[in-house]
Amino acid sequence: MEATIEVNDLRxxxxxxxxxxxxxxxxxxxxxxxxxxxxxxxxxxxxxVVLGLDRVDAGTALVGGRPYxxxxxxxxxxxxxxxxxxxxxxxxxxxxxxWQAHSQGLRGQRxxxxxxxxxxxxxxxxxxxxxxxxxxxxxxxxxxxxGDPPVLMxxxxxxxLDPEGIRWMRGFLRALAAEGRAVLVSSxxxxxxxxxxGHLVVVGRGKVVADTSVADLIAAASSDRVTLRTVAxxxxxTALARVGATVAVTERDTLTVDGLPADxxxxxxxxxxxxxxxxAAHRATLEEAYMELxxxxxxFRATEVAR
Amino acid sequence: MTAALYAEWTKxxxxxxxxWLVALAAVLTTALSAAAAGAVTCAGAGCxxxxxxxxxxxxxxxxxxxxxxxxxxxxxxxxxxxxxxTLAATPSRAVLLGAKSVVVAGATLAxxxxxxxxxxxxxxxxxxxxxFTAAHGYAPLSLTDGGTLRAFAGAALYLTLVALLxxxxxxxxxxAPTGVGVVLGVLYLAPILVAVVSDPDWERRLxxxxxxxxxxxxxxxxxxxxxxxxPWPGLGVLALWSAGALLLGGLLLRLRDA
Numbered sequence: 013m014e015a016t017i018e019v020n021d022l023r024x025x026x027x028x029x030x031x032x033x034x035x036x037x038x039x040x041x042x043x044x045x046x047x048x049x050x051x052x053x054x055x056x057x058x059x060x061v062v063l064g065l066d067r068v069d070a071g072t073a074l075v076g077g078r079p080y081x082x083x084x085x086x087x088x089x090x091x092x093x094x095x096x097x098x099x100x101x102x103x104x105x106x107x108x109x110x111w112q113a114h115s116q117g118l119r120g121q122r123x124x125x126x127x128x129x130x131x132x133x134x135x136x137x138x139x140x141x142x143x144x145x146x147x148x149x150x151x152x153x154x155x156x157x158x159g160d161p162p163v164l165m166x167x168x169x170x171x172x173l174d175p176e177g178i179r180w181m182r183g184f185l186r187a188l189a190a191e192g193r194a195v196l197v198s199s200x201x202x203x204x205x206x207x208x209x210g211h212l213v214v215v216g217r218g219k220v221v222a223d224t225s226v227a228d229l230i231a232a233a234s235s236d237r238v239t240l241r242t243v244a245x246x247x248x249x250t251a252l253a254r255v256g257a258t259v260a261v262t263e264r265d266t267l268t269v270d271g272l273p274a275d276x277x278x279x280x281x282x283x284x285x286x287x288x289x290x291x292a293a294h295r296a297t298l299e300e301a302y303m304e305l306x307x308x309x310x311x312f313r314a315t316e317v318a319r
Numbered sequence: 320m321t322a323a324l325y326a327e328w329t330k331x332x333x334x335x336x337x338x339w340l341v342a343l344a345a346v347l348t349t350a351l352s353a354a355a356a357g358a359v360t361c362a363g364a365g366c367x368x369x370x371x372x373x374x375x376x377x378x379x380x381x382x383x384x385x386x387x388x389x390x391x392x393x394x395x396x397x398x399x400x401x402x403x404x405t406l407a408a409t410p411s412r413a414v415l416l417g418a419k420s421v422v423v424a425g426a427t428l429a430x431x432x433x434x435x436x437x438x439x440x441x442x443x444x445x446x447x448x449x450x451f452t453a454a455h456g457y458a459p460l461s462l463t464d465g466g467t468l469r470a471f472a473g474a475a476l477y478l479t480l481v482a483l484l485x486x487x488x489x490x491x492x493x494x495a496p497t498g499v500g501v502v503l504g505v506l507y508l509a510p511i512l513v514a515v516v517s518d519p520d521w522e523r524r525l526x527x528x529x530x531x532x533x534x535x536x537x538x539x540x541x542x543x544x545x546x547x548x549x550p551w552p553g554l555g556v557l558a559l560w561s562a563g564a565l566l567l568g569g570l571l572l573r574l575r576d577a
Contacts, residue, residue, distance in 0.1 A: 063407045065577040081410040085322070092407055098400030100334055107333035115326030115408040155404070 014076045015041035015162035015194040017090075022061055022071035024218075031057045032068065033218035039196045041162065043210035044189045046226075047198040048302065054218040055198040056094070059167050063092055075163055085116045091156030093166045096148035101141025105132060105151050108140055109158060116159050126154040131180075145172025153184070164188060165196045170204040182208045202302040209298070214305055222305050226298060233301035238269040238277050241290035251284035252277065268294070323409045323418035331392070331422055340388040344430035344478075348381030349437030356442045361450035361457065370451050371470040371540045374442025374460055378474045378538065381434050382481045382531075385427045386502045389485035392423055393568075394495025403577050412572040416490060420483055420565060427482040431475040439471055466540035473537030473554060480554070480561045481506065484530060487564025491571050506531045523547045530560040 017039040024032040032054050039045045047055050060066040062073045064080035073080070075090050083089050099108050109123040127136045130150040135143070143151065149169055156164055166185075170178055185208055189195045199205055212229055214222040222229070242248045242265060249259045249267065257272040257280075269277055274293040281288055296304070331337050355376035361368055396402040409415045443460040451457040462468050484505070489498035509529050516522040526532040526547040536546050536553030543549060548556065 060403070060576070063403075064410050065403055065406055067574075067576060083410060086410055087408055094403055094407075095400050098402075098404055100330075100395060100399050100401060102334045102336070103330075104333070107329070111326045111329040111333065112404065112408050114329045115322050117322045 015192065016074075016076060017062060017163060017165065017194060017196055018072075018074045018077070019058060019062065020072045020074075022058060022068050022073060024057065024061070024066070024068045030218055032061070032071070035071070035215065035219055037213045037220050037223055039163070039194045039213075040211070041194040042189060042192050044185050044195045044197055044205070044208050045211040045213060046202070046205040046209035047196055047213050047215070048200065048202055048205070049215035049221070050306075051200055053215045055200075055215060056167055057218075058215075059092070059094060059165055059196075059198065062165060063090070063094070085159065087112065087116045087161065088159035089161055090163045090165060091159060091161040092164070093149070093152035093156045093169055095167070096145065096152040096169075096171070099140045099148070099151070101139060103140055104137050105140045105143065105147075105154075106136035108151065109136075109155055112155055113158055118158060122158060126157045129157060130154040146174060146177045149173060149177070149181075153181075162192070163194045163196075167198045168200070169197060170199060170201070178204065203297070203299045206298045212302075214302065216306065229301045229305065230296055230298060233296040233304045236271050236273060237294040237296070238272065238274045239290075239292045239294050240267045240269055240277065240281075240288055241265055242267065242281075242286065242288040244286050244288075247284070247286045248281060248288065251280055251286055255280055320414050320417060323411075323414050324421055326408065327418045327422040331426060336391060336395075337388060337426060340384055340391070341426055341430040344381045344384035344388065344427075345434035345437065347384060348377035348431070348434030348478075349441060350377065351380045352377035352438030353441035353445060356445040357449065359446075359449060361452075361455050363450075364455050366450070366455060367541075368451075369539060369541045370442065370446060370457055371460060371467045372538045374438050374446065375435070375470060375474050375538050377434065377438050378478065378535075381430070382478055382506060383503060385430060385478050385482045386485040386506065387499055388426060388430075389423045389482040390489040390495055390498040390502060392419055393486060393489035393493070394498050397493045398495060406577050412569055416486075416565060416569045416572060419490075420486060423482050423486050424479050427479045428475060431478040434478075435471050435474045438474075469550060470538050470540050473550060476554060477534050477537055477557065480534060480557045481531075483561040484557070484564045487561065487566070487568040490568025491564070527553075528556060530557045533557055534560075 019035055019037050022032040022035040035054060035058050049055055057066060061068050062075065062080060080086060106123060106127060110120055113123050127133045130153050132150055132154060149172055153169065169181055173181060185195055185197060209226050212224055212226050213220055245265060252259050252269055258270040260268045262268050274291060278291060352374050356374050359368060359373050396405055439460055439462060447459060460467055462471060485502045488501050492498050492501060510532055513522055513525045513529055516525060533548050533553040534557030536548050537550045539546055539550060
């Protein structure tokens with residue numbers, strides 16, 4: 013089976029509230045795709061639609077080229093974690109995985125494997141109701157891995173994890189993608205997916221705002237921002253403003269220049285005879301790049317409302 | 320279907336609740352039956368008491384417990400949100416509800432068979448001391464007697480059908496307290512409401528179609544022609560209700576967002 017998730021023009025409205033407004037994207041194998049956007053942007057709804065849990069008014073969602081409801085042993089095709097707390101509190105973690113294994117024709121041996129894989133081997137026989145949120149997330153991931161599926165889909169897996177857990181989860185997701193799986197991970201905090209996601213699908217109000225590789229995005233967000241150290245602050249600001257750059261004072265003798273690449277800044281300052289001691293092209297973090305990207309969407313929204 | 324069935328069985332046996340409900344249903348069915356057997360008397364020949372039916376009084380209580388058991392099988396999943404994990408594992412709603420039906424029927428029979436056998440034993444042991452003797456025209460309750468066997472085996476089937484009716488209703492309402500309320504309303508309130516219908520023809524007609532009234536015709540062994548509906552047709556009416564509830568539950572499960 014091809015390890016992909018293809019979501020095509022999903023539309024869904026709850027009464028007059030539009031939840032999905034033409035959601036379209038593809039998750040490719042071999043990398044972690046971050047599915048980000050503010051709460052209420054349609055991330056969870058999209059995931060529920062992919063799993064055949066929610067119906068849509070229009071559009072299709074395919075896993076490995078097939079609709080989810082047509083899969084006979086779906087957990088062998090897609091592993092999903094939607095809500096880590098969706099378990100019976102009186103059932104042990106191991107038994108929670110056991111019934112899922114049995115539903116796919118898998119044995120208890122596989123349950124013990126995934127418990128070990130997620131670091132839950134010692135607590136598997138305890139009541140799941142007593143698990144911390146972090147342990148439940150691990151249990152949910154264990155459930156997603158039960159069928160050794162080529163496609164994984166995790167909704168907010170970082171929720172409730174401590175720093176150690178976050179580190180573990182990042183490494184785990186990277187490893188799963190490196191094995192050639194398609195991994196879709198939703199989050200409303202971009203920083204959680206730093207150094208993890210290779211691709212980014214940003215959504216807002218039920219549709220895709222940006223669909224880009226993380227490397228391209230960071231490059232784009234980084235290219236036109238330069239940090240400059242100079243004693244001639246005023247002269248530098250005047251010279252740079254004249255060629256259309258936006259200049260902000262960060263410290264007493266440090267400026268941040270937006271809208272002009274580093275080499276152009278050097279040329280402009282040299283031609284104007286402004287002295288400077290240090291110049292650095294700023295490399296944006298994923299979080300900054302994401303903010304940059306969604307800023308436009310937010311502004312667009314504001315003008316739309318004003319109109 | 321086999322895998323879904325195995326999964327549902329694993330779910331049922333890995334929490335304590337269903338086990339205790341099965342035990343409670345069996346014990347209450349036997350206990351109330353024994354109490355009823357000890358409370359009734361036959362003063363002389365032709366006292367006209369339906370002895371097997373008296374010995375099956377506990378079914379009226381046992382049905383509430385099996386109804387709760389059946390509602391919980393679905394209601395617990397909606398309460399915890401686990402239903403989404405379940406539907407992700409078994410996307411076919413028909414297969415899922417089918418698997419749940421088999422497991423619920425099995426669990427109910429595991430309660431009903433010992434409960435009903437206990438009721439029979441209690442009736443057989445207690446009732447002769449209450450005047451149900453050969454002199455008054457009563458042989459000890461015997462399962463080799465056609466009518467008695469029909470009533471006792473029918474009681475187990477009746478409980479199973481009540482459980483399936485409850486399962487269907489629970490799947491339709493998706494909430495355990497509401498489900499229990501609706502089921503108990505159908506089982507206990509409907510007969511009371513029918514009883515206040517003043518027109519005897521209408522009352523009879525309603526008793527022919529209400530699930531608990533029609534279904535409990537199977538518990539009768541004497542004066543059958545006087546009943547609004549015969550034993551097996553009555554149980555058939557209950558079976559139609561159960562099938563209808565499961566169809567409705569299954570359809571809603573298919574159409575609604577989980």
